[in-house]
């Protein structure tokens with residue numbers, strides 16, 4: 001039994017796949033152009049092939065166009081005339097493969113042996129009927145062999161690639177002689193596009209008045225229609241780039257034109273009332289450019305000096321300098337450096353601190369400060385104690401670490417002289433101009449509180465800061481004195497090392513003290529360099545050339561003027577038995593060996609200059625000298641004459657209120673400005689109002705009250721001294737002896753040294769013969785009653801009554817508190 005088949009119900013199937021394929025070919029007579037419609041019907045591969053074909057077509061068209069442009073119009077006509085014939089011939093030729101014109105570049109046709117003519121290639125370029133007719137045929141073929149499509153496609157692609165390769169090869173070989181061979185490269189396509197654009201552009205511009213051009217325009221429009229979006233985008237991009245390049249060229253030309261026409265203002269017209277700061281800045285730029293190529297940019301009949309003068313005036317105006325200082329700076333720096341220097345000097349240098357290695361380590365200090373919200377970093381490889389502060393949420397002059405003496409606020413450049421001095425443990429070192437004690441305390445720390453450091457400064461008020469800082473930092477190997485350092489050779493000699501951080505004009509620290517820009521004059525510079533010379537000769541005389549460990553002098557200033565630096569050192573080289581040695585610092589600019597008409601000793605290049613724009617630190621100068629003989633190379637008479645000359649020069653230049661810059665560290669330490677009466681030696685009053693008569697009187701009185709010269713000692717105090725029983729409590733008259741026992745004796749001995757020196761007895765070496773022109777000051781000094789050191793209360797350099805400020809500061813540290821109970825009540829200082 002089976003079921004009966006019902007064939008009648010069998011669903012009718014449409015024509016099979018093969019049948020469908022074999023259906024009658026249709027050749028829609030539509031154009032190839034509407035890509036979107038086609039797009040929907042085409043497979044991915046077909047689309048890819050179509051894009052390729054399109055590209056080739058574009059290339060060929062571009063080539064053809066180029067050719068057409070080259071050919072005389074007649075020929076053009078001929079070609080166009082011949083087109084129909086060719087078309088017919090081609091139609092007759094039959095083979096669809098060969099008739100796909102856009103796939104076959106001209107060369108390929110030659111290679112295939114087909115009769116490729118110019119006319120044919122021209123026909124191929126036309127989106128004429130046969131082309132569009134062929135497209136569906138091609139499509140049909142593909143659909144017809146869909147089963148073999150993959151392999152066929154591959155073959156076709158390969159074939160195309162081969163064609164392209166062949167073409168490329170041909171192009172490479174026939175590059176020069178056959179233009180056609182260049183067709184087919186994508187780069188060339190772009191190049192041709194460029195040409196097209198240019199043509200298009202020019203045609204766009206001249207479309208209305210060019211008769212023939214109208215045809216071309218239509219062609220171009222047609223081309224644009226036929227181009228792929230990517231090609232159009234590319235075209236646009238190229239157009240924009242070309243436009244931008246053109247604009248840049250124009251701008252450049254304008255700038256050149258402007259600079260070419262820069263005219264110096266006529267004399268008397270230098271500063272137009274309506275000129276803004278920007279105008280001045282522009283003129284600075286213009287003149288700078290003229291001066292960089294003077295022959296090219298100069299204005300007829302104007303000299304270089306006129307430009308330089310104008311530039312100086314403009315720079316003064318722009319940066320607020322006086323002409324004197326600006327001229328000096330222009331002599332020091334070449335133009336490009338000068339502008340950088342001036343710019344850098346407008347900006348404050350980074351805040352830096354020095355770890356007090358006597359109390360802490362840099363790492364620990366950094367940790368503690370970071371915990372307080374300080375953002376910091378090590379200062380540089382050249383220092384193992386410096387830290388640079390980027391920002392801080394707490395005032396750095398009031399942190400517990402600061403008050404405990406773990407660090408000193410100190411400019412980076414201030415650390416350099418001590419690095420150069422390289423003091424050793426157990427040496428005798430003199431810091432001639434010490435206040436407020438930044439470098440001095442650094443020296444003590446390097447010496448690890450051993451040996452003896454003599455910290456001297458002639459400024460009575462500033463010396464208080466030295467004492468305060470030394471206490472805070474726990475320095476116990478220092479003797480602090482207040483003497484005119486030019487006379488120090490009469491007080492003490494035989495030092496292993498001497499640091500002379502000399503008073504100067506402060507031209508290197510304008511970012512800290514902008515008043516320097518306007519207040520310094522020639523006379524200030526002269527006064528400074530005369531004093532500096534005298535101080536340096538004294539410093540050399542104070543050093544023992546036979547020191548087993550040292551014999552070095554370091555000279556430093558915070559000025560950039562060669563008069564205060566190389567010139568002073570050069571003078572010393574001539575007057576004493578010293579030579580320059582390397583600093584041991586591997587950065588900074590070498591010192592000058594010549595400056596304007598001056599020629600200095602060639603070894604001056606061993607000294608170093610530091611600048612804000614190159615080293616990001618204040619302008620600074622450091623030189624290191626080695627004393628090689630204690631004898632003085634000049635005769636006694638010459639020496640006397642020199643001294644006299646320098647004394648006279650200093651006296652002649654001395655103003656009522658001295659002006660040299662010497663409180664840079666004051667600013668670092670955030671201390672109050674020194675408000676003392678004008679002293680004979682230099683002190684910084686620059687830019688500050690002169691004192692009123694009342695103030696002057698008050699200060700005179702003060703001075704008279706405390707006429708006594710004093711030596712403040714900051715000697716070691718035993719940290720763990722067993723407390724004496726009450727009955728042993730020292731009397732106010734002699735607190736030290738009673739409290740410190742043996743130690744005190746030792747201290748008294750040590751402090752005797754300067755006293756001995758005062759009497760002209762050198763402790764170690766015989767004092768060099770010192771002819772003494774009896775100046776007023778020395779007479780005064782001789783008459784001045786010396787304080788018996790034992791009478792001086794520990795840590796005090798002055799009667800306590802007069803040191804309330806100092807006391808208040810010291811209280812923070814707690815040292816002074818300790819001495820108070822010893823004294824019982826307020827001590828009175830007996831003369």
Ligand SMILES: C[S@@+](CC[C@H](N)C(=O)[O-])C[C@H]1O[C@@H](n2cnc3c(N)ncnc32)[C@H](O)[C@@H]1O
Pocket residue numbers: 414432433434435436437438439440456457458459462483484485486501502503504661662663664665681682683
């Ligand atoms: C640049 S400051 C010294 C800074 C110091 N070295 C420091 O690091 O803190 C120059 C110092 O020289 C002092 N001074 C000026 N003339 C002096 C002289 N004839 N004798 C001693 N000191 C003098 C000033 O009082 C001033 O404190």
